[in-house]
Amino acid sequence: MSKVGFDNEKYLTTQSQHIRDRIAQFGGKLYLEFGGKLFDDYHASRVLPGFEPDSKIRMLEQLKDNAEIIIVINAGDIEKNKVRGDLGITYDSDVLRLIDVFRGRGLLVDSVVVSQYKGQPTADAFQARLEELGLKVYRHYAIDGYPHNISKIVSDEGFGKNDYIHTTRPLVVVTAPGPGSGKMATCLSQLYHEHKRGIVAGYAKFETFPIWNLPLKHPVNLAYEAATADLDDVNMIDPFHLQAYGETTVNYNRDVEVFPVLSAIFEKITGHCPYKSPTDMGVNMAGNCITDDQVCQDAAKQEIIRRYYDALCDRRQGKGSENTIYKLELLMQQASVTTDIRPVIAQANQMAEKTGEPAMAIELPDGSIVTGKTTDLMGCSAAALLNALKKLANAGGHGVHLIAQSAIEPIQTVKVKHLGSTNPRLHSDEILIALASSANAVPKAAQALEQLAKLKGCQAHCSVILSPADEMTYRKLGIQLTCEPQYQTNKLYHR
Numbered sequence: 001m002s003k004v005g006f007d008n009e010k011y012l013t014t015q016s017q018h019i020r021d022r023i024a025q026f027g028g029k030l031y032l033e034f035g036g037k038l039f040d041d042y043h044a045s046r047v048l049p050g051f052e053p054d055s056k057i058r059m060l061e062q063l064k065d066n067a068e069i070i071i072v073i074n075a076g077d078i079e080k081n082k083v084r085g086d087l088g089i090t091y092d093s094d095v096l097r098l099i100d101v102f103r104g105r106g107l108l109v110d111s112v113v114v115s116q117y118k119g120q121p122t123a124d125a126f127q128a129r130l131e132e133l134g135l136k137v138y139r140h141y142a143i144d145g146y147p148h149n150i151s152k153i154v155s156d157e158g159f160g161k162n163d164y165i166h167t168t169r170p171l172v173v174v175t176a177p178g179p180g181s182g183k184m185a186t187c188l189s190q191l192y193h194e195h196k197r198g199i200v201a202g203y204a205k206f207e208t209f210p211i212w213n214l215p216l217k218h219p220v221n222l223a224y225e226a227a228t229a230d231l232d233d234v235n236m237i238d239p240f241h242l243q244a245y246g247e248t249t250v251n252y253n254r255d256v257e258v259f260p261v262l263s264a265i266f267e268k269i270t271g272h273c274p275y276k277s278p279t280d281m282g283v284n285m286a287g288n289c290i291t292d293d294q295v296c297q298d299a300a301k302q303e304i305i306r307r308y309y310d311a312l313c314d315r316r317q318g319k320g321s322e323n324t325i326y327k328l329e330l331l332m333q334q335a336s337v338t339t340d341i342r343p344v345i346a347q348a349n350q351m352a353e354k355t356g357e358p359a360m361a362i363e364l365p366d367g368s369i370v371t372g373k374t375t376d377l378m379g380c381s382a383a384a385l386l387n388a389l390k391k392l393a394n395a396g397g398h399g400v401h402l403i404a405q406s407a408i409e410p411i412q413t414v415k416v417k418h419l420g421s422t423n424p425r426l427h428s429d430e431i432l433i434a435l436a437s438s439a440n441a442v443p444k445a446a447q448a449l450e451q452l453a454k455l456k457g458c459q460a461h462c463s464v465i466l467s468p469a470d471e472m473t474y475r476k477l478g479i480q481l482t483c484e485p486q487y488q489t490n491k492l493y494h495r
Helices: 008-025 042-047 055-061 075-079 091-104 121-132 183-196 219-227 239-245 253-270 293-316 322-334 343-355 380-392 405-418 428-438 443-449 468-476
Strands: 030-034 067-074 108-117 136-141 171-175 202-206 235-237 250-252 359-363 369-373 459-462 480-483
Touching (some): 008 030, 008 055, 008 202, 030 183, 042 219, 042 293, 067 075, 067 091, 067 183, 075 091, 075 108, 075 121, 091 108, 108 121, 108 183, 136 183, 171 183, 183 202, 183 253, 219 235, 219 293, 219 322, 235 253, 239 253, 250 253, 293 322, 293 480, 343 369, 369 380, 380 428, 380 459, 380 468, 405 428, 428 443
Parallel strands (some): 030 171, 030 202, 067 171, 108 136, 459 480
Antiparallel strands (some): 235 250, 359 369, 359 459
């Protein structure tokens, strides 16, 4: 089993209670801006071993009788067909996906806000589509001078022009497909409208990272900077919190920069600002649930190196920039880490040099490393996966075959002759299917399949950029992967 450094059950209990306390602080109505991912938060699960990717939505499930969700999408993102990089789907499609997921967990969501609306035809069409599906759609408009023209923003010509969102629950979670959607503006607009109606309501923000009560240069916080290296986010000491309480806390630059404006908006709406600092606005309790700081530091350092390799591969694929790589190199220096902390890198590259073909290495939970080489039957990632399962199951060493060649050849025939593939070698997902098909006849194959869960959290490295199919299989298994920034061939087009 991988080492654990985070108490997930404590997190679910303390986080939900802290949000209940914040609701009570504001008299029973809270608009909670939810940054980051409500579910599938794999970054958090990697840098805080023990944190489950769906922890935040599980926490909300504990509050579901008192909570409802509003999803915000920027009309400009609809018009540009903006795509989520991690999922490869457009923001408008992701709105529908999010609604399905939330409803599937028993959470109330029937309101969508189209922000920054300027009469875009694509936004009109999206609104019509949502309304046909029975959803309520509200329009929020661009405000000249936002966020600095306070008198204009907090007026009938600013927030007053926005549609008022009818809510029924004490906790209103405001989330979005991605950054820049207008979550904070939606919350503040609602506070303005609620105040005009004589309803007392408050605002808070839920961002997991940076973790406010860890040191500024703690590897977990540096790993967050690494995750956002392509943006302009920078962790910094919250000067407002330091001045108000004499306590050093960590926030990030955008929240610190906007706080004076936010404070002024609060004062204009309600007559006073309930917060003395950006840290005060937050409700994140993750830092209080770390049980082994060293485990989390080690995991975060691995994440920084993975982000560095991701950036190198992005540049090779024409998607990244030199500045991102420079920033990551600086973060590696600040965290006092080099690529040597990933022994799988040297192992994979040595195997590749020895065979003259792509190679893969996987570090198992006990620290041992298995490798996989490219053969006529399978790619290196599939071979390494099979070797890892074989070793975990104690199913024999070199020369012991869990899958008969006769079981692999028909799959290759279908791929090449009928599906148009130019590569007959089996990918990682295909080798797992072949292994499963052999399980009834080969007991050791069945034993190997039972080891799949043990691969979660294992480190892996490939000597070339993996195909999307292989990369996705490793990601689904929870294997933490890096690749050398080069392709197997010198072709101009790669799939």
